[in-house]
Every structure is written in structure tokens, then in C-alpha cells.
Amino acid sequence: MAKAASDKPKPLSKSEIVTSLAESTSLVKKDVVAVLDGIEALIASSLGKKGPGVFALPGLLKIQVQVKKATPAKEGINPRTGEKITIKAKPARKVVKVRALKKLKEFI
Secondary structure: OOOOHHHOOOOOOHHHHHHHHHHHHOOOHHHHHHHHHHHHHHHHHHHOOOOOOEEEEOOOEEEEEEEEOOEOOEEEEOOOOOOEEEEOOEOOEEEEEEEEOHHHHHHO
């Protein structure tokens, strides 16, 4: 019989991450929380308006802000009913892209 979807391991919560890092690095949980908050602040400042728009954790991942162009309104066809529909225009916007780097890809 196939395994149920609930048998899949759940992702770690923030408190579980803090506890695990504190045990493996022999740091106090308070210090680990401070480091995680520091990383969060670095990412925010790097991706913010005054930052370079790129943040990299060497070997693991690269986070970038990309600008998507505006798209005009256009006619389309509903594939289910075949009727013509108008697809609304979308304004230009910024999106976050996260790219896995070599070491992270090797974990899989």
C-alpha cells in the first residue's frame, strides 16, 4: 500500500532550526536567534531600494530582484469553453528569484 501524504517529513519550524543550530554550534539559543535576525536584515538591505538587488549565501543560494515588464491587455480564448476573453494588463513589477548554487544542488 502506498504511503499517505502525511508520512512525509515536515519542514523545520524556526524554533526547531534555532535549537538544532544551537546544539551543533554550542552557541546559546539567544545568539543563534541574533545571527538569524542579522541574516534577515542583510537580505532585506541587499534586496531593498538602496541595496544592490542581489544577496548570495556562498555555495548555497543566490537571491535576486528582477523587474518584470508591464504586459498589455490582450484577447485570449478560454480553453474549456472556447469563448473569447480579455486578459487584463499587468503593471511592471519586481519579483524575487532564488537560484540554487552548486553545493545546494549536490545535497539532492
